Structures are given as structure tokens and as C-alpha cells.
Amino acid sequence: MSGADELDEALALANDRLPKAGSRRQPAVGDDGLLPGWLTADADAGGGADVSGGAGRGDAPPPVAAVTGLSGPSGDPGDDEDLLPDWVHAPGRTGPARTAPAPAAEPAAPTASAEPAASASAAPGDGDGDELVPDWLHAPARTAPAPAPAAPEAPTPTAAPPDRHGGTDWREARRTAGRAASSGTPVTLPCDEALGHVLAAPVEALTDLPPFDTSAMDGWAVSGPGPWDLAAPDGSTAPEAPTAPDVAPTPTAAATRGIVAGQDAPAPLSDGHAVRIATGARVPRGATAVLRSERAREAGTRLRLAPDAPRGGARQGTDIRPRGQECRSGDRLLASGAVVTPAVLGLVAAAGYDRLTVVPRPRVEVLVLGEELLHEGRPRDGRIRDALGPMIGPWLAALGADVVATRRLGDDAEALHRALAGTDADLVVTTGGTAAGPLDHVRPTLRRLDARLLVDGVEVRPGHPMLLADLGARHLVGLPGNPLAAVSGLLTLAGPLIRALAGRPAPAPVRAPLTAAVAGHPRDTRLVPVEYAGDGAGAVPLHYTGPAMLRGIASASHLAVVPPGGAAAGTPVQLLELPW
């Protein structure tokens, strides 16, 4: 629907001219003087490790300052589109992806005139990563081209472009979204309907847990030191009559079964006696321990410790879970604000709850815009598959919303108007149509509805056209149509807003060093899919992270928040956790 903005175009051109195998090309620079990020090679580059900006093996490590203040790697500051040539961040890749030569890192000219002929003829496309990166960079089976010469000195950063899109600072946008709404009036729900809600009140135990002294093992409850006379749960000790004079008496049937779980008030056990008991059964009064079945032997109506039983196998309290071991009635088990997880459902049931008082989950409607979208089969006839319809609803649900509908509206301005005017959802999330193309109806429709724009564009890449509007009784988050830009909008606006509506606490901040430098946009924050195992290994920037791509995010654990100007390898950056 809309073309790339000028920065994006300039950088796409620059990317188009990334050097082919072994060639050294002058990196193109846009009007704004933004430099392809491969000039911002990290110090690790020489060792063949990942580098930001697309510098490959053998490149001279630039000073950190060369990362800071420079534009995206493969030169795309106006757009997140493949700021990093994908091969640069391939963790563990083999073949050409690992061995590909660095684009020759030559100082950039201050204009996009490095290769005028090429730039005139090159189709910059709409910023798709594949157009930006020479295809051999993606081809694992192809032969690696010869290494490029070492990078010369990093060029001097140039001025920011004059045509910045404006919009709200990324952190401020998140704060605004988090303050735009508050949670609804608490409701009391049957526990099984409370899953995924947030507790509106603390949960206090309605009982001791365990509620009685409980056997932790199958075996015998014993009283005092052994050996012991076997008793029945009713307290009787009479053996069955022997079947023959030389046959030892056998325990009664009741004694054989013993005390089982769920049986109330077993008879007290007197000193020197033992009674069979099952795991989870109530321990009789007078019992001093539970002896596991493998630690003793019955002989007729007598019970003795097995020869190989550990010393102290029947010591006072052994294998008895005393009443109240986990909690006493009235103990606080969970604070208000805790999310009702499956484990919480288990705990509250154990503690005696049938219903829980929770914050209602916001009701969200998703409107997928775009006439070009197909909902089944392969892309055909110039149309593509809708990647957001299947993704946004479950993502919103994972953030804490109840998705009441996902509707496909094509590019029909009237249908959009009707949908917004008629919905009773707390939040409407639209996809696509946020830009200024002829079919981009979101902003005009919001104007028609007298909506108040709380966030009108954000200084973030990808996703800068995202918006947040107040429609009076409800809010609207407008996600850009490029799929990774939509993800950026989910994390920037939808996440904080839904947390506010659902009463969910913000996740604990996570920071980790990047394993490779990531070049930045000169002014905007970048959100970059990374893999972070939380094991101290650092956050690994991923491949295929252009705005139209989901391949990177699909295997990511987090998005790294890369400040304007980029981050050198080893720099700790904020990580936004994905909500699953």
C-alpha cells in the first residue's frame, strides 16, 4: 500500500549495492549520510565471530565510536530492514554464511553517489531483506567467495537526516501505553475460569496443608522402636486362624490392606505396634514414624527392620508429613497481582478454594486490514498470506487479553469505521493501514471518530508508524502491516496497555550483553530479535530480522533494545521477553 520512506529507499539502494563475491564497493550513503552498518565492524570480527553491521572475518575492529552514531549495518537506518546482513548474525552457521567475506569496509562517501549507475538501476524494493543482501549470503551450499580486504578506518558519522518522521520516544511510548488505562472492577470466577487472570486479592490458605499428619510412603506406621506387632487399622491385632498347626498366623484382611488415603480417623496405635499404611493416608495418633515397605519384613504378625535398612529408618517423624508443614490456615500463599497459572490453580485447590477474585481480562478485537491478504494456500496472483491474523490473537492472549474476534476487513474504510464504531471490546488492535498510502484507512477513520491519538508514531525500528488512540470507552492500537513491525507494536504499545488493563505486573527487567555488535538507527531505538538462554552466554542477535520477516522472531526468545547509534559486542542491553 505504501512505499518505503526516503531513508528506507536510500538504504535499500545501499544494500542493493552490497559487494558481490570478493568485490569492493563503495558503500552507498543516503541523503542523510547514513552509513551502511558493515562499516561498524566489531572487534570480534577479525576472529570470524559475528559482527554488527555486516563486517565479516578479517575486518579491522573499529572503535566503539564507530558503532555509536552510525546507521544500521547493511545500511538501513530509515528502516529496520536488514540492518544487518543476515549472515552476520548466524550463530553456529556453517558454509558461506560463516565464511562469507566482509563487504569491503571503505569509508563512505557523504552521498548516495558511490555507484550512481547501480543506484539508478537497482530496484530498492520495499525494504525486503532479501533484496538488501546479496543472495549468496543466504545460500549455505554455495562456495564462499574470496575474503574481502581488511576494513579501513571507520568513517566519520554524518548528520542525522532532516526528514525524521517524528513520533514519541520509544520508552515514553511504552510509559504512555502503560498509563493509558487502568484495570477493571474485580470479578469472582470459578477457579477453572480464572486461569490467565491476575489475582485481585491475596490468596490465604483456608486450611492447614497438609491438613493432617500424612504418610509420605507406602509401608507401616510404627509406634516406638521395633520389632512391632502388626495391627489392623481398627486397632485389632487378632491374627487369622492358622490353616494348619505348623503354619504361622497371618494378619487379618483389614491389617493387610492397612490405612489407605482418604480414610478418616484410624484407630490410635499403641507402643510396639505397626499398621500398614499407604502414601497419603492419615497417620494414626500414637505413630512415631512411617517405615517404608522396603525397609522392613513381616513374619506372620510381627514386623522387623530389614537387615539392610538404614539406621534410623524408623526414627521419630521419619516419612511423616506433619500437619501444617506447607502452610497454616490463614497463611498468605499468593499476593494480589499474581498471575493465575496452572500451578496456582493447583495450589488454591489444595488450599480449599473453589472461586477466585481476579481482575477481568481485557476483551480485545483484532481487525486485520489489507485486500492483498489470502487466508489459505500459497501466495498467488500478487497476493500474500495473512501472517498477522494467525499471530496477533494468540500473542494478545499470551499478554493477558481475551480475544473476542479476529476479523478480516480488507481495505474497506466504511467497514473499518463500522467496526470501530460498533465494537464493545476494551481494546481494538488493527494490523496494517497505519501509513499514508491510498488504502491506509486507520488514521482517517480515527479522525472521523474524533479519537485522541495518545501515541502517533514511535521512534523505533521497525514499527515507527504504530499508534495508540483513545476512543473514549476503549483504546485502539494500530500495528503497522509489516509483520515484524507489528511485533514491535505489540511489545511497545499493546503489551504495556494490556498489562495495565489486566492488572499484570511488568516483567522483571532483563539485561544481557550482546554477543555481537548491533548497529543502530541514528535516532531511533531498534528492537532486534535475539536468542538468550539466560545462562550467561549473552544475547545472540538473530538472522532474518527485516520488518517484513518473521523468520528471526520465530526462533527468538527476546527482543534486544538497541539504543540509537547501536551497541558494541559485550554491551549489556535491555531484553524484552516474549510472553511464552
Ligand SMILES: Nc1nc2c(c(=O)[nH]1)N[C@H]1C(S)=C(S)[C@@H](COP(=O)(O)OP(=O)(O)OC[C@H]3O[C@@H](n4cnc5c(N)ncnc54)[C@H](O)[C@@H]3O)O[C@H]1N2
Ligand atoms: N511514505 C511512507 N510509506 C511508508 C512508511 C513511511 O514512513 N512513509 N513507512 C513504511 C513502514 S516502516 C511500514 S511498517 C509500513 C506500514 O504500513 P501500513 O501499516 O500502512 O501497512 P500496509 O501498507 O497495509 O502493509 C505494509 C506491508 O505489510 C504487509 N502486510 C500487511 N498486513 C499483513 C498481514 N496481515 N500479513 C502479512 N503481511 C501483511 C503488506 O502487504 C505490505 O507489504 O509502511 C511503509 N510505508
Ligand code: MOO
Ligand atoms: O519498516 Mo516499518 O519500520 O516495518 O515499521
